[in-house]
Amino acid sequence: MDFQALWLTLRLALSTTLLLMLIALPLARWIASGNGPLRALTQTLVALPLVLPPTVLGYYLLVLLGPLTAPGRMLIRLLGHPLAFSFSGLVVGSVLYSLPFAVQPLIAGFRAVPVGLVETAATLGASPGRVFRSITLPLAKPSLITAAVLAFTHTVGEFGVVLMLGGNIPGATRTLSIALYDQVQDFNYAAANRTAALLLIFSVVALVPIYLRRSSDTRSVLA
Amino acid sequence: MPEDHQRGSRYLSVQLRHRIGTLALDAQFELTRPWAVLFGPSGSGKSTILRMIAGLLTPDSGQITLKPTTLLDTAAQVNLAPHLRGTPLAPQLPSLFPHLTVRQNLEYSGGYEAWVPAAFDIDGLLSKMPAQLSGGEAQRVNLARAVAARPRLLLLDEPFTGLDLPLRSGLIEHLLEWQRQSGVPILSVTHDVAEVFQLGAEVIQLRDGRVAAQGLPAEILGAERERLLKELAAGIGPRVRSTE
DSSP states (O other), X not given: OOHHHHHHHHHHHHHHHHHHHHHHHHHHHHHHTOOSHHHHHHHHHHHHHHHSOHHHHHHHHHHHHSTTSHHHHHHHXXXXXXXXXXXXXXXXXXXXXXXXXXXXXXXXXXXXXXXXXXXXXXXXXXXXXXHIIIIIHHHTHHHHHXXXXXXXXXXXXXXXXXXXXXXXXXXXXXXXXXXXXXXXXXXXXXXXXHHHHHHHHHHHHHHHHHHHHHHHHHHHHHO | OHHHHHHHTTTEEEEEEEXXXXXXXXXXXXXXXXXXXXXXXXXXXXXXXXXXXXXXXXXXXXXXXXXXXXXEETTTTEEOOGGGTOOOEEOSSOOOOTTSOHHHHHGGGTOOOTHHHHHTTOTTSTTSOGXXXXXXXXXXXXXXXXXXXXXXXXXXXXXXXXXXXXXXHHHHHHXXXXXXXXXXXXXXXXXXXXXXXXXXXXXXXXETTEXXXXXXXXXXXXXXXXHHHHHHHXXXXXXXXXXX
């Protein structure tokens, strides 16, 4: 078992999920709060990684973050090293790649909160910020959990972006899915079996709470 | 009646023009008594007016003044946000916050006065969740929560619909008593003639988005009451005979 890759994968998934929730919450709140061309365009851009081959996203990021572009050169000057082929670069790539998996459930969750409750809270004297914290967020809690779990598991399983942007540097950018690829390349099927089984078990364990929670919610609504 | 108008301006004056779907709203009125009722058939614009006063809907043009505050003046581009208006709206279907207990619902506007739960007969429900309440209980909490918000004007959208008569009478008494003490005006919406007479409130009769008449229940709805009473008498007569 490549424990270094396991540790790196968990670190990457955790950092990505935390960052994603910080970005996705206000973004989803804004998108869910109305209509219009700007929101539609933003939602399209957010959804892009769902259909874009991960290697394409990885390639563009590699170019954008490298020394060939002005933003890339600025980043290199700021950080002292290129973002590509580093752990921080992987986090940036993963955040973009998993963005729709965090934003979409949140938009659906926020939109499902009955507008009557939001309006009543406002007429009772609650500011929009307080309405969001005290009514919208708690009622959308299942969507928050779904978003976090999907962002985490999706990051654990990503391959194309990581390979393009991070290369395959043990301890820095070599995640479990890359390790699995290497193990198969080396005909080390025993190790590949263990890595694949670990990723499979991990995904199942992560998804079970979402659906357990949903079925118990349905029961409490029907009761 | 200039005197009435002067007294009326103490409470609320409303002037609204709005087009929404098939409704062309063009309403203008002033409250001359502390409790006024918007009365009219479905689709006459009653609830729309209430939502505009609460700030949940902005009219095409208009002016709403809750002395001494201008809540809305489209010409002067004044449009106070709902949470700054002090006009809690108790909707027809109780919209209790489902994740909060009854007590937390009451406390949502920053606490409630000790007499409120007893007055609305909900002191035994404070630790319950809204899903555990009956329709009547939820309606009482709905009203109590709006009262607990220390309103400057209380807006009630068909607050007694679906409640049995004793419960309705009890709630009306509590609200009237609260109003006597607080002096807060109430504007409610109904299409129930009996309720209007029970409240003894000023009636603002709406028809197709316009104020058709305004005055005391006997003046505005006397004929309607007579008609209903005759229908009632005609309906009861044969049944009484048949049981003999």
